[in-house]
Structure formats: structure tokens, C-alpha cells
Amino acid sequence: AQTVTQSQPEMSVQEAETVTLSCTYDTSESNYYLFWYKQPPSRQMILVIRQEAYKQQNATENRFSVNFQKAAKSFSLKISDSQLGDTAMYFCACTRDDKIIFGKGTRLHILP
């Protein structure tokens, strides 16, 4: 079965610091997509960043970037210059066929 593993249930960092959230996944598909979703207390799912597996270049979106290691099946999220508004649950996810498989999430606290 396809799985997405987030080994850090909870993390805390000081505002303005850089934080990295870890994710590993397992898939038998040759082409797939990886995502990081942010879920604030409102519980809405907000797409943070997306990576297409056939692209070697790591995706970046402003302060958010990923380290995609395809051979190792690793997909970590780096948040630079963290802000209080980054406090949320972060889910790593991977496509399988038409659906998205989510990890259990990392709860991130940004401390003032």
C-alpha cells in the first residue's frame, strides 16, 4: 500500500528562523506529484507547494521550498524566515492514480 510518512508530529521554532519538515513516501508509480498542504485552525486545506516527480528541480514558492530526493523518496519542506501566520498543521501528500494520499501531519508552532 502506498504510504506517506511524516516523522515529526510536532515542532516549534522561533519567528524568523528556518524550519524543515520531513516527509518520506512510498510509491510504485513512475510519474506522480507531491504536495505540501497547510491546515490552519480553520481546518481549510491550503496548497503550499507542489512538485512533479519527473522534474529534477526543486519547487519554490516565496519562503517555501522543497528538497526532493527521488531515489530516497524523500520530500522535505523548508520554511524560511518563519512567520506567526505559518503556525498550522502541515500535511505531506502524494498522488496515487487520481487521488491524493496524505501523511498524518506535522503540527508547527511559530513562537514570537
Place this chain on the structure above:
Amino acid sequence: EPEVTQTPSHQVTQMGQEVILRCVPISNHLYFYWYRQILGQKVEFLVSFYNNEISEKSEIFDDQFSVERPDGSNFTLKIRSTKLEDSAMYFCASSVTGRRLTYEQYFGPGTRLTVT
């Protein structure tokens, strides 16, 4: 920017009652999905829908669940006889295409279902 909308935002129902959760996907999207998130747990796939039929469903999606696209805009999830364990956040999502293409699912804000 177009977005997926869901109504109601919060639904409270008694055990055994039927509920219908409604979603309006983005207008040019062709693939529709329902996901569920029990409080404190991960988001789980329920069902995908394309061309007016279910394309895939999970083991969670048993006979108590059904989906429908009753008109050109709405996409609904019906739970026939709710159970306490159906209490969860239900997310609708839509995408322009399915797999192997640009592939991005847009999620709605969710409907919080509370079964008492």
C-alpha cells in the same frame, strides 16, 4: 480566483438521520472528489467522480454513502443513516484533469459534520 465552495460549513445531525453535503466545484473542472478528516487524524480519500460516475472509492465509502452531480454545478455527498463515527470534516475537491497531466486538486473549505 475561482474556488471550490461547500455548504453548509457546519452540520449537526442526529444519529440515523440522512445528511447531504453540497459542493460547487470550479466551473471548468471535470474530476470531483470527497475526502474525510476525523478530528486529529489525517485526511482520507473517500471517492472520485468523473463523467457522471464513480471512478474510484475507498473502503470507507460503503453503501451508506452516495455521490451525485444533480445538475451542471453541484456535487453532493449523501450519508443515508449517519453514525457517530461519521463525525468529521468533509472536504470536496476538484481538478481540471485526472492523473498524468497538470494535476492539481483544489480543495473546498470543508463541512464539519457532527453526529450526536
